[in-house]
Amino acid sequence: MRRFFLISLFNLAYCVASPLHVGQFQVASPSPSALVSPDYIQVPFRIMPPPPSSSRKPLQGPLVMAYYPDWVGNEFPPEKIDFRRFDWIDFAFALPMSDFTLAFDDPDNAPALLRRLVSAAHAKGKQVKLSVGGWTGSQYFSNAVNCTNNRQTFANNILSLYHQYSLDGIDIDWEYPGRQGAGGNVVNPNDSNNFLLFLQLLRNKLPPNARISAAVLPTPFFGPDGNPMQDVSRFAQVLDWVTVMNYDVWGCNVFQSWPKRALVRRL
Numbered sequence: 001m002r003r004f005f006l007i008s009l010f011n012l013a014y015c016v017a018s019p020l021h022v023g024q025f026q027v028a029s030p031s032p033s034a035l036v037s038p039d040y041i042q043v044p045f046r047i048m049p050p051p052p053s054s055s056r057k058p059l060q061g062p063l064v065m066a067y068y069p070d071w072v073g074n075e076f077p078p079e080k081i082d083f084r085r086f087d088w089i090d091f092a093f094a095l096p097m098s099d100f101t102l103a104f105d106d107p108d109n110a111p112a113l114l115r116r117l118v119s120a121a122h123a124k125g126k127q128v129k130l131s132v133g134g135w136t137g138s139q140y141f142s143n144a145v146n147c148t149n150n151r152q153t154f155a156n157n158i159l160s161l162y163h164q165y166s167l168d169g170i171d172i173d174w175e176y177p178g179r180q181g182a183g184g185n186v187v188n189p190n191d192s193n194n195f196l197l198f199l200q201l202l203r204n205k206l207p208p209n210a211r212i213s214a215a216v217l218p219t220p221f222f223g224p225d226g227n228p229m230q231d232v233s234r235f236a237q238v239l240d241w242v243t244v245m246n247y248d249v250w251g252c253n254v255f256q257s258w259p260k261r262a263l264v265r266r267l
């Protein structure tokens, strides 16, 4: 991954009590005040410039990101976010359906909430991604990326939302390519390869300055043999950053996993 890397945490404050060095990335210690809400803690991170060939504007680090889940809408309205503390907010979640359209888990309230979030963020010069999937929203990813036609449909549907909600990027939270997550998810040994093809397509469809991120396990994506892939450098060409879901692991040394393995080999 040549460009950069993001570490995002929630629910694991102890894990960021002191700066952690991750390969070329330094994870700084967040101040307690860097909270959107007590459950959503974000960590500044250092980023690498994009390759010279990229048409995307280089990111300047560190950036701070937070998820804004639609279920906090009532108790924590988007207007209450202290945007001075964040660069990016990811709205969670849009769920891929069996026909590769996207649905909100709170269809009555989420669309208006997302619009308010985007307005509030843009008014402060900050940016919003829509996070697609999530733990309970990963049932149909595998089908949505399993052939050219499905990838086209799925990417076009995401592109529509991108424009409809004036977004600045898309976050893909597939839990997990090539491995069962919540139960009942479609899983295929080709998932990770298909995921890459899908991300390449999405990259080409979205405007050049749109950012694409992925929420990932502390290990690289699972390959056809069921093991973490040894080389995920091609993902780095299409993803702007990844967020490591280290809260799945309950330990600090998990930060070692990606750097030691393939992704960071190409940094």
Ligand SMILES: *[C@@H]1O[C@H](CO)[C@@H](O)[C@H](O)[C@H]1NC(C)=O
Pocket (backbone or CB within 6 Å): 142, 143, 144, 146, 147, 150, 188
């Ligand atoms: C792809 O997904 C569709 C469902 O949309 C399914 O009918 C088809 O069998 C899948 N193809 C492969 C190769 O898994």
Ligand SMILES: *[C@@H]1O[C@H](CO)[C@@H](O)[C@H](O)[C@H]1NC(C)=O
Pocket (backbone or CB within 6 Å): 188, 189, 190
């Ligand atoms: C995986 O991809 C290969 C090559 O495209 C294909 O021949 C195979 O049927 C796929 N396997 C599954 C389970 O979809």
